Amino acid sequence: MYDPTVARLTYRALLGRRRALVLFALPALLILIAAAVRAFTGADDQVAANVLGGFALATMVPLIGVIAGTGAIGPEIDDxxxxxxxxxxxKRPTIIMTKLIVAIAVTMAFSAIPTFIAGMILNGNGQQVAVAYTVAALVASIAYSALFLLLGTVSRHAVVIGLVYALIWEALFGSLIAGARTLSVQQxxxxLAEKVSGEGLITSDVGLPVAAALLAGVTVGATWYAGQKLRTLTLAGEE
Structure with missing residues (x-):
């Protein structure tokens, strides 16, 4: 279920000049914010959790997921x-799986690694905050990549829809409205971050068993449906 040629083409498309600028800009901004906050407030566990939760997990990870997930297949369908x-x-399922693996790898690299670095800058991993949010970024990267890859296969406006979801639903509603939180990849x-930290510093409105089931269900369901949608694309001369 993995094709090296498809993977190479997808990496090349995702890491082209335009997308690479955005992919590098968001982690750089996070690390810059972390350094500035540490300089002004010192090492504070709660502040570290607020920065990583409010910017890294709620904003940066879904935005990178949009870029990687939709960019893995959307432009090829559009043009x-x-x-x-x-x-x-x-095989078409192999194409989808390969593109998903690439999208996950890119999202993880540009979100989880900067999250860990920022956490270490903020409070030196006090109360396991850096590790906890890194784990959260890793698992969120998988679900976001699958969701936005699916979006790229079903809509020509995948980037716009993805940005609305990332910035309004995840960053705004997912943080402020209780009912929306249960339907948020962020939550x-x-x-998982709450489980890793274990000190009451990080909290989620969703229990761990339910969260794990939802993450797995969304990832598997989105990947399967993306494969089905790709099967419906026909070439000239196909029956």
Whole structure:
């Protein structure tokens, strides 16, 4: 379920000049914020949790997920170049799985690693805050990549829809409105962060068993449906 050629083409598309600028800008901003906060407030566990939860997990991770998930397949569908890939002797589920793996790898690299670095800058991993949010970023990267890859296969406006979801639902509603929190990848990931930290500093509105089930269900469901949608794309001359 992995094709090196598809992977190489997808990496090349995702790490092109425009997307790479955004991918590097968000982690750089997080680390800059962490350094500034540490300089002004010193090492404070609660402040560290607020910065990592409020910017890294609630904003940076979903935005990178949008860029990587939709960028892994959306542009190829939009400009029609996907037909050249579909003409190759590669099974369509393999194409989806390969692109998902690449999207996950890119999202993890540009979100989890900077989150850990920022956490170490903020409070030196006091109360396991840096590790907890890194774990949350890793698991959230998987779910976001699957969701936004699916979005890229079903809509030509995937980036716009993804940005609305990331900035309004996850960053705003997911943080402020109790009912929306249970339907937020951010809150599901926070359940794992809460378990890792274990000090009451990080809290989630969703229990860990439910969060784990929802993360797995969304990832598997979105990946399966993306594969089904790709199967419906036909080439000229296909029956």
């Amino acid at each position: 029609g170049s996907i037909v050249y890939l579909l003409a190759k002797p590669v 599901w990931a926070l359940a």
